[in-house]
Amino acid sequence: MKTLAAIAVAAAILGTSLPAAADGVLTANYGGQITETADGWRIEFAVRDGGIRAWVRDHGDKPVTAAGKATLLVNGKKQDVPLKADGVMLTGDTSVTPADKVATILSLSVNGKAVSARFSQDAVVTPPLSARAGAGKAAFEQVCAACHGTALRGSDAAPPLLHAFYQLGSGHGDDVILAAATSGAKSHMWKFGDMPKPEGLKPGQEKDVLAYIRAMQAANGFAGTAVKPADQGAMPMDHSGHMKH
Ligand code: HEC
Numbered sequence: 001m002k003t004l005a006a007i008a009v010a011a012a013i014l015g016t017s018l019p020a021a022a023d024g025v026l027t028a029n030y031g032g033q034i035t036e037t038a039d040g041w042r043i044e045f046a047v048r049d050g051g052i053r054a055w056v057r058d059h060g061d062k063p064v065t066a067a068g069k070a071t072l073l074v075n076g077k078k079q080d081v082p083l084k085a086d087g088v089m090l091t092g093d094t095s096v097t098p099a100d101k102v103a104t105i106l107s108l109s110v111n112g113k114a115v116s117a118r119f120s121q122d123a124v125v126t127p128p129l130s131a132r133a134g135a136g137k138a139a140f141e142q143v144c145a146a147c148h149g150t151a152l153r154g155s156d157a158a159p160p161l162l163h164a165f166y167q168l169g170s171g172h173g174d175d176v177i178l179a180a181a182t183s184g185a186k187s188h189m190w191k192f193g194d195m196p197k198p199e200g201l202k203p204g205q206e207k208d209v210l211a212y213i214r215a216m217q218a219a220n221g222f223a224g225t226a227v228k229p230a231d232q233g234a235m236p237m238d239h240s241g242h243m244k245h
Pocket of ligand 1: 140143144145146147148157158159166172176177178180181182185186187188189190191192193194195196198201209
């Protein structure tokens, strides 16, 4: 915990990003967390199996080149991870998985200026599962996890399903999840490309998978609610693309 305090102090000194514009205004491209710094840099961060990813865009959403490092606390252990440029992405290799509790400070140089941003995620919780959700877990791990991750937090190939976009009451209702599980989905929320029709689900198993996704969402802060009319303007989750599903 001392290290966490040290990171918080370091972040305060470096002038960390402002969370103000983070949720509800900016859209992540690759399923990560996103924030905008005081200087207007949009920084997206994601944890993958065996590494981290970051993307830096300007306030007009144009990718910009950046360099630097990440200071990570993974399940309480501190790691310094150099970042390498890979196209529009920065990558850092380290022992981490999307299921881990992770706090990070990115210390970047963007156009010769120091920019820093902080992100954190909790460890993924697997709740006690009903028989149906338990069957869904097995099917999910066989058919969906290669892309969406065993922790449902996404990968370099697909977005996280533990995400406000997909929770109950969002623009992606049960029907959208069932349709994706049986037929795939056209790219419309992210920059991963289309989701192909999944191979290997038996008829009916999509309902098990749905039960598993809902149980995992509920246990990890995405319980969702029926959308109240007053909320709709504030939440960018629904969009016309979904009327056509
Ligand atoms: C080959 C990789 C891949 C596999 C396997 C895969 N998905 Fe996807 N999935 C994607 C991608 C890519 C998207 C993002 C599409 C977009 O941009 O909105 C996606 C999107 C989704 C969405 C949102 C759909 C929408 O219409 O907005 C759901 C729900 C989903 N996947 C569930 C599943 C389930 C359940 C399985 C297993 C039965 C599965 N996926 C297997 C790649 C995959």
